[in-house]
Amino acid sequence: MATEHDIAVIGDGPAGLSAAASIARQAHKTVVLGSGKCRNVESTHMYTMPASDHHDPEEFRTRPGPNPGGTAPSAVENIEIESVRQREEDDFFEDTAGRRKDVDGGEAHPGTGVGDVFPDIPGYERGAASADMLAEDDTGAVAPALHFARQTLRMADEVTLYTSGNEQLASELIDDLDASPPPMRVDPRKIT
Numbered sequence: 425m426a427t428e429h430d431i432a433v434i435g436d437g438p439a440g441l442s443a444a445a446s447i448a449r450q451a452h453k454t455v456v457l458g459s460g461k462c463r464n465v466e467s468t469h470m471y472t473m474p475a476s477d478h479h480d481p482e483e484f485r486t487r488p489g490p491n492p493g494g495t496a497p498s499a500v501e502n503i504e505i506e507s508v509r510q511r512e513e514d515d516f517f518e519d520t521a522g523r524r525k526d527v528d529g530g531e532a533h534p535g536t537g538v539g540d541v542f543p544d545i546p547g548y549e550r551g552a553a554s555a556d557m558l559a560e561d562d563t564g565a566v567a568p569a570l571h572f573a574r575q576t577l578r579m580a581d582e583v584t585l586y587t588s589g590n591e592q593l594a595s596e597l598i599d600d601l602d603a604s605p606p607p608m609r610v611d612p613r614k615i616t
Contacts, residue, residue: 429455433535434505438470440535445476447533456535458562459504508532510593555580558615559587561598566596573608582607589614 433444436458447454462481470481493538510532555576564587567597585608587594594612601608 429453431455431531431533432457433533434458434508435462435535436460436502437465437536438481441470441481443533443535455501457501457503460502460536461504465587552580554582554584556584556586559585559593560590562574564590564593566593566600569593569597574606577606577608582609584608585610585616587612 430452431447433440433447433454433456435443436456440456440462444454461478465481468480469478470484471477476527477482537603557563557569557573557576559573563569563572569585573585576583585597587597587610589612591612594610597610601610
């Protein structure tokens with residue numbers, strides 16, 4: 425029995441798109457099945473996708489048919505999959521969606537990745553009034569400590585750099601910050 429698609433990729437987030445691109449380059453008829461609730465739904469660009477780097481992931485998901493680079497899936501279905509089963513009569517896979525639409529595929533590929541679950545810790549969320557950073561080991565020098573602290577300012581209004589007893593690093597950071605004072609402060613206390 426022939427199927428409409430060679431392979432059904434379950435999941436339309438970064439993992440599913442990556443799998444679909446790899447499979448489509450092998451000239452397989454591929455369908456991507458997903459709810460549209462992907463981890464990269466807020467992103468306006470994606471990486472590591474040949475012929476699609478720096479493009480909007482939504483554009484990739486909705487692009488009809490293979491593009492000249494041959495990296496797009498043949499079809500994208502915006503449906504939430506409820507179950508996947510392998511049929512006994514022909515060993516093909518059948519995906520059942522919430523709309524009761526069945527999609528047959530010779531193979532099913534789980535293209536699901538991870539979901540972000542942020543801990544319920546005060547100050548952890550974006551837009552917090554303040555954040556702390558421990559400047560030691562790989563960040564125990566002025567350049568990396570200030571780099572990460574500046575990145576942290578995107579999520580917090582003020583950053584405290586702790587040097588955990590490294591008085592020399594604390595002094596160097598203070599000197600550097602005095603030249604152009606951002607909303608950062610240095611605390612040399614030993615962290616135990």
